[in-house]
Amino acid sequence: MSRVLVLDKEQTRGGLDPGRVLDAVAAALVALSRGEVSAPPRIAAVAPAGLLGAMPAYVPGLGLAAKLVSVFATPGASGRSSHRGLVALFDHTDGRPLALLDAEPITAVRTAASxxxxxxxxxxxxxxxxxxxxxxxxxxxxxxxxxxxxxxxxxxxxxxxxxxxxxxxxxxxxxxxxxxxxxxxxxxxxxxxxxxxxxxxxxxxxxxxxxxxxxxxxxxxxxxxxxxxxxxxxxxxxxxxxxxxxxxxxxxxxxxxxxxxxxxxxxxxxxxxxxxxxxxxxxSTGHGALDVAAASVVHAWARDQGVGTAVDL
CATH class of the missing domain: 3.40.50.720 (NAD(P)-binding Rossmann-like Domain)
Known part of the structure; x- marks a missing residue:
């Protein structure tokens, strides 16, 4: 059994310090360009109104994480869509789950950072x-x-x-x-x-x-x-x-x-x-390495500030 830190949307958003996210995303992009990142191409299950994508990645120095994200068009609003989901962060040395974070603010901020x-x-x-x-x-x-x-x-x-x-x-x-x-x-x-x-x-x-x-x-x-x-x-x-x-x-x-x-x-x-x-x-297509980068920033902040709810999984 592992103690997993769970952060809601506002807590996740609170940990996305702009400067730290920018630095982490830059490090992830450099690692991608050097072939140092382990990540399969994104896959997705397609539903009639949208898709559910899966994006696992390992970035040396930043961590191991996987994102499940749904991308659905907003009914009656052409050109708008919603991105909802979860980011699960794991210990890269023993595989223990460490944290569950809200994917929407992570996706938005890491994408803006890139x-x-x-x-x-x-x-x-x-x-x-x-x-x-x-x-x-x-x-x-x-x-x-x-x-x-x-x-x-x-x-x-x-x-x-x-x-x-x-x-x-x-x-x-x-x-x-x-x-x-x-x-x-x-x-x-x-x-x-x-x-x-x-x-x-x-x-x-x-x-x-x-x-x-x-x-x-x-x-x-x-x-x-x-x-x-x-x-x-x-x-x-x-x-x-x-x-x-x-x-x-x-x-x-x-x-x-x-x-x-x-x-x-x-x-x-x-x-x-x-x-x-x-x-x-x-x-930009987005990439799991960028989610790892942003999630690592949020997790470090949450531990330092004592933010989130620890649950047994």
Whole structure:
């Protein structure tokens, strides 16, 4: 029998310190790029209205964990979806279960962290960014930018102006606009939607733009010409080499040799952006290694602060 620490949603969210999560996710991305992570491609059981994915991973120095997450479209709300589930953290030396955490805040924050790292690595001189979407992932992205880059102006672009204004109000220097206005005025664009068709055309992007796409769990979030024109980056090789739901819809007919791993840029083995006027694209599929990273941060915080309920399993 093991004593397992159980944290609810608010407790899990409370342990996701932005700086510590960013550092842990960076370490996981570097480990992925070096081939040091043990993780099978994500699998999923598909139900009529969504899917249930399984994502186990071991990351040296961070830990061993598995996530079960459901991704279901929001009824009556095109372009929005919910991600719910659990992250189970295990002792990597003897296999004991250590903690059960809420997957929703972990998924949102670790995904926002990887997108923010792509901004830092590929568009460090960006003067204005756009966040496209108003759901859970867009909210997490705006919150992380507010915590880590509060002086960087943000435009929230969405079809629903009221929701865009409400999200913009959570950031110290943000405004709301249409999707077109947000994209055309930005040096970097964060796509955080549940869209199944491209959110905007290539022509809306300015010279030297950077695009981070973390949505598209059910289809293409990015325009085909964005993929054709862009220098491509991803978390892991399977983003292009594996079929959905493990790989990205947008990268299925892309030569994997075109895709550079973001971790290789973060640790200096790849220069990242080589053409200041070119388009860079980070296409995120999510990866279990990032869940391990965020879960390790939450677990360490919970133990230090005495947070959570210990149960016998």
């Amino acid at each position: 997108a923010t790292l792509s901004l830092r690595a590929l568009a460090p001189d960006a003067r204005r960014v756009a966040v496209i979407g108003t759901g859970v992932q867009a909210s997490a992205q705006v919150a992380l930018l507010a915590a880590l880059h509060p002086a960087l102006p943000v435009t929230v672009g969405a079809r629903d102006g009221g929701r865009a204004r409400a999200l913009a109000a959570t950031h110290p220097d943000a405004s709301a606009a249409s999707i077109e206005q947000a994209v055309r005025g930005a040096n970097a664009v964060f796509c955080c939607t549940g869209a199944t068709t491209p959110v905007f055309p290539r022509g809306w992007l300015g010279e030297g733009a950077h695009v981070s796409s973390v949505g598209g769990s059910h289809g293409h979030e990015l325009d085909r010409d964005v993929i054709i024109d862009g220098t491509l980056f991803a978390e892991w090789p399977g983003a292009a080499a594996a079929a959905p739901p493990a790989g990205a819809y947008e990268l299925q007919d892309v030569d994997p040799q075109r895709v550079t791993l973001l971790g290789a840029v973060l640790d200096g083995r790849h220069p990242g952006r080589v053409d200041r006027g070119g388009l860079t694209v980070f296409k």
